Amino acid sequence: MATDHVDVLVVGAGLSGVGAACHLRRHCPDKTYAVLEARDAIGGTWDLFRYPGVRSDSDMFTLGYSFRPWTDPKAIADGDAIRDYVRRTAQEHGVTDHIRFRHRVVRAEWDSGRARWTVHAHRDDTAETVELTCSFLFTCSGYYRYDAGYAPQFPGTERYAGRIVHPQHWPEDLDHAGKRVVVIGSGATAVTLVPALAERAAHVTMLQRSPTYVMALPSRDVVADALRRWLPAKAAYPVVRWKNVLLATANFQLSRRAPALVRKLLLRAARGRLPAGYDVDRHFSPRYDPWDQRLCVVPDGDLFTAVTRGRASVVTDTVDTFTERGVRLSSGAELAADVVVTATGLNLLALGGMTLAVDGVEVDLAGTVAYKGMMLSGVPNFAMTIGYTNASWTLKADLVATYVCRLLRHLDRTGQQVVTPLPPPDGELRPIIDLTAGYVLRSVDALPKQGDRAPWRLYQNYPRDVLLMRHGRLTDSGVRFSPAGTPERRTVRA
Numbered sequence: 278m279a280t281d282h283v284d285v286l287v288v289g290a291g292l293s294g295v296g297a298a299c300h301l302r303r304h305c306p307d308k309t310y311a312v313l314e315a316r317d318a319i320g321g322t323w324d325l326f327r328y329p330g331v332r333s334d335s336d337m338f339t340l341g342y343s344f345r346p347w348t349d350p351k352a353i354a355d356g357d358a359i360r361d362y363v364r365r366t367a368q369e370h371g372v373t374d375h376i377r378f379r380h381r382v383v384r385a386e387w388d389s390g391r392a393r394w395t396v397h398a399h400r401d402d403t404a405e406t407v408e409l410t411c412s413f414l415f416t417c418s419g420y421y422r423y424d425a426g427y428a429p430q431f432p433g434t435e436r437y438a439g440r441i442v443h444p445q446h447w448p449e450d451l452d453h454a455g456k457r458v459v460v461i462g463s464g465a466t467a468v469t470l471v472p473a474l475a476e477r478a479a480h481v482t483m484l485q486r487s488p489t490y491v492m493a494l495p496s497r498d499v500v501a502d503a504l505r506r507w508l509p510a511k512a513a514y515p516v517v518r519w520k521n522v523l524l525a526t527a528n529f530q531l532s533r534r535a536p537a538l539v540r541k542l543l544l545r546a547a548r549g550r551l552p553a554g555y556d557v558d559r560h561f562s563p564r565y566d567p568w569d570q571r572l573c574v575v576p577d578g579d580l581f582t583a584v585t586r587g588r589a590s591v592v593t594d595t596v597d598t599f600t601e602r603g604v605r606l607s608s609g610a611e612l613a614a615d616v617v618v619t620a621t622g623l624n625l626l627a628l629g630g631m632t633l634a635v636d637g638v639e640v641d642l643a644g645t646v647a648y649k650g651m652m653l654s655g656v657p658n659f660a661m662t663i664g665y666t667n668a669s670w671t672l673k674a675d676l677v678a679t680y681v682c683r684l685l686r687h688l689d690r691t692g693q694q695v696v697t698p699l700p701p702p703d704g705e706l707r708p709i710i711d712l713t714a715g716y717v718l719r720s721v722d723a724l725p726k727q728g729d730r731a732p733w734r735l736y737q738n739y740p741r742d743v744l745l746m747r748h749g750r751l752t753d754s755g756v757r758f759s760p761a762g763t764p765e766r767r768t769v770r771a
């Protein structure tokens with residue numbers, strides 16, 4: 278078994294992994310790198326999800342890469358367009374040839390003596406195990422399980438005569454035209470699916486246990502359209518990107534400081550798009566404050582339009598049992614359905630399921646503290662990409678990749694080989710994701726923690742992170758630089 282060595286090994290060829298590789302090529306052209314991808318395609322999320330209407334719910338001027346303008350007229354884009362954008366980016370930057378497909382990384386072991394990771398990948402197609410070494414390990418493996426979405430066990434499904442599908446594994450042969458469809462869920466996927474299915478279905482019912490904030494946004498950005506008429510794409514793009522960043526930051530900060538006001542505005546806007554007398558309080562008024570969970574965006578209010586036209590309806594209730602004909606609710610009512618879509622969410626998965634060991638000691642992720650939201654205490658020469666929860670993922674992914682390139686250049690300049698984050702000396706530790714959504718609460722205990730101050734705290738604030746990660750100091754009390762051969766002390770806090 279031959280062992281290859283690269284300077285940087287990127288795990289995952291989704292939006293983040295392709296972006297990471299492009300940053301490496303642009304800012305560290307002398308570094309060798311490879312990308313290991315478990316699947317046989319580029320694009321990650323945007324290749325996996327194929328349900329009708331699949332689209333972004335962030336605007337593409339911030340979900341696009343900082344270095345490659347988004348030129349499509351649609352600001353909220355379809356899954357196909359995003360997949361195509363990621364693939365073209367990989368091709369144009371010469372990254373595609375560096376991707377090794379069908380390589381699922383299962384384990385990585387750090388050896389301080391050699392200042393190297395040994396990475397083990399499983400090939401699903403040949404059942405071989407491949408071993409590589411690298412000086413720096415950069416995981417861009419997303420945040421959820423690819424093989425199975427979250428599917429709670431509902432009683433009575435065995436007697437149901439219709440079809441049950443999960444959006445993560447949409448069957449190619451499913452024709453919903455003229456059918457009665459029930460979509461269980463109220464998150465981003467449900468609000469995307471309902472209007473898309475309603476175009477051809479007999480009727481679509483969104484069955485939700487509790488409501489989510491739903492906000493209509495224009496699918497086209499008028500400022501971007503105007504600027505693009507006058508300026509080249511390269512000049513217009515950063516202007517629109519910053520405009521959208523500042524608007525999203527202001528929206529988030531206002532929600533945190535004046536939740537009652539933002540709630541009132543959101544409900545008023547929803548009321549204005551629904552028929553007179555519609556029970557907005559029951560179906561669109563959540564029990565939590567705006568941004569305690571991700572806000573759902575609907576382009577041009579398409580969900581509200583489908584409800585207003587009678588093509589779709591919202592029912593707020595819980596499933597008692599599936600019956601032969603559909604779903605019986607706790608209220609006693611029954612929803613007849615030919616197809617039931619369980620848009621019940623994802624299963625969180627850290628680091629794409631791989632395990633880590635440092636000098637022979639297993640890394641317990643839950644015992645580590647994230648440094649700048651991208652490295653782990655006690656884990657040398659390692660970075661991971663976790664995007665924002667309150668803004669586009671790529672804004673953070675770009676910053677993480679920029680920071681990794683700065684770190685690599687700093688190591689070279691100073692003649693050091695190893696960079697190891699340290700845990701905060703004291704203070705409260707908190708969950709790394711501070712959302713109250715079910716999929717977060719189900720798994721957050723197994724994930725790394727964050728501290729209560731910089732550089733261990735995540736502020737979820739892009740302008741602040743730009744200063745910290747693009748321009749901030751690389752050396753601080755939270756990180757140690759050392760030559761090869763320095764054994765790692767145990768740096769996990771009790």
Ligand SMILES: Cc1cc2nc3c(=O)[nH]c(=O)nc-3n(C[C@H](O)[C@H](O)[C@H](O)COP(=O)(O)OP(=O)(O)OC[C@H]3O[C@@H](n4cnc5c(N)ncnc54)[C@H](O)[C@@H]3O)c2cc1C
Nearest residue numbers: 289291292293315321322333334335382418419629669670
């Ligand atoms: C339906 C849906 C809609 C979304 N919409 C938005 C949105 O509008 N805006 C937004 O900001 N975010 C959105 N997100 C979050 C979204 O995941 C990010 O936008 C972004 O696609 C994440 O990119 P990524 O490359 O980090 O992860 P992914 O897209 O998950 O890609 C990870 C890649 O790593 C590979 N991989 C995983 N584990 C391993 C392993 N062990 N070995 C090798 N390869 C591995 C996977 O096969 C995959 O190709 C959405 C998510 C979903 C599910």
